Amino acid sequence: MLVSNNSYVAPQFFILNGIPGLERVLVWISLPLCTMYIISLVGNLGLVYLIYYEESLHRPMYFFLAMLSLIDLLTCTTTLPNSLCLFWFSLKEINFNACLAQMFFVHGFTGVESGVLMLMALDRYIAICYPLRYATILTNPIIAKAGLATFLRGVLLMIPFPFLVKRLPFCRSNIISHTYCDHMSVVKLSCASIKVNVIYGLMVALLIGVFDICCISVSYSMILQAVISLSSSDARQKAFSTCAAHISAIIITYVPAFFTFFTYHFGGHTISSSLHIIVANLYLLLPPTLNPIVYGIKTKQIRDSVIKFFQGDKGEGWYKTT
Numbered sequence: 001m002l003v004s005n006n007s008y009v010a011p012q013f014f015i016l017n018g019i020p021g022l023e024r025v026l027v028w029i030s031l032p033l034c035t036m037y038i039i040s041l042v043g044n045l046g047l048v049y050l051i052y053y054e055e056s057l058h059r060p061m062y063f064f065l066a067m068l069s070l071i072d073l074l075t076c077t078t079t080l081p082n083s084l085c086l087f088w089f090s091l092k093e094i095n096f097n098a099c100l101a102q103m104f105f106v107h108g109f110t111g112v113e114s115g116v117l118m119l120m121a122l123d124r125y126i127a128i129c130y131p132l133r134y135a136t137i138l139t140n141p142i143i144a145k146a147g148l149a150t151f152l153r154g155v156l157l158m159i160p161f162p163f164l165v166k167r168l169p170f171c172r173s174n175i176i177s178h179t180y181c182d183h184m185s186v187v188k189l190s191c192a193s194i195k196v197n198v199i200y201g202l203m204v205a206l207l208i209g210v211f212d213i214c215c216i217s218v219s220y221s222m223i224l225q226a227v228i229s230l231s232s233s234d235a236r237q238k239a240f241s242t243c244a245a246h247i248s249a250i251i252i253t254y255v256p257a258f259f260t261f262f263t264y265h266f267g268g269h270t271i272s273s274s275l276h277i278i279v280a281n282l283y284l285l286l287p288p289t290l291n292p293i294v295y296g297i298k299t300k301q302i303r304d305s306v307i308k309f310f311q312g313d314k315g316e317g318w319y320k321t322t
Contacts, residue, residue, distance in 0.1 A: 044288055
């Protein structure tokens with residue numbers, strides 16, 4: 001890769017090495033991952049379809065849920081088809097620019113996902129603490145602007161990553177010990193200082209992850225205060241039940257996310273690389289797979305709409321599609 005004493009060229013391609021140490025069982029590992037991907041496609045597309053056509057679900061909570069489903073779909077589709085090709089057909093090569101694009105979209109979409117979870121927490125806060133003003137505060141234009149701002153924040157903060165990687169000299173190996181192009185996995189192959197990349201990565205984590213977690217925590221602390229002050233136990237139970245699905249989505253998303261982040265930056269020598277890579281893949285697959293199931297089980301309106309759909313009782317709330 002070196003062309004002179006002080007110059008270099010970027011590698012034409014990287015080689016994704018999959019899961020080191022588990023090469024013989026990659027096909028078996030791919031089966032549950034493929035099953036989860038199919039479930040996520042069916043579940044999230046079905047959820048978006050349901051929310052779009054059922055008028056009773058045309059409410060802020062479900063609009064934010066539709067945003068979350070779309071982002072979840074985009075996130076797992078960015079990586080898993082390529083990973084399955086690696087597992088099944090040993091197609092390990094990925095073009096340098098394609099690797100940078102995948103890295104950008106993976107981190108961008110996960111950033112947007114975090115922002116949508118924050119918006120959903122604010123939605124629950126307004127619904128429980130200001131129920132009479134809920135419809136006037138969260139109007140459709142406000143929801144659209146909030147969604148757009150969240151999307152732009154996630155995308156704009158990730159734009160520098162490909163350029164920060166492209167400036168680095170890669171004069172060592174071009175083998176990435178991962179199933180997809182992750183920022184830290186790629187920059188660790190550089191033979192120059194990656195201090196700027198690490199600092200910017202931490203800054204983005206603070207601006208997105210920590211900020212969103214703080215907003216979610218503040219929202220739920222206020223929700224808890226409001227719910228405890230209710231005199232009726234039935235009202236308290238109903239208020240808690242409306243938050244159950246969202247709390248489950250937060251846990252499903254943030255637990256593997258924090259595990260992946262901290263092992264990359266602080267626990268690289270104590271956590272096996274195979275475990276880290278498996279959790280990193282689950283981090284992108286678990287939310288898209290489980291969120292539609294969790295919301296379908298815990299949200300009565302969605303359960304009722306699904307039952308109506310399969311019974312063929314579309315009623316007045318469904319648009320004519322024929």
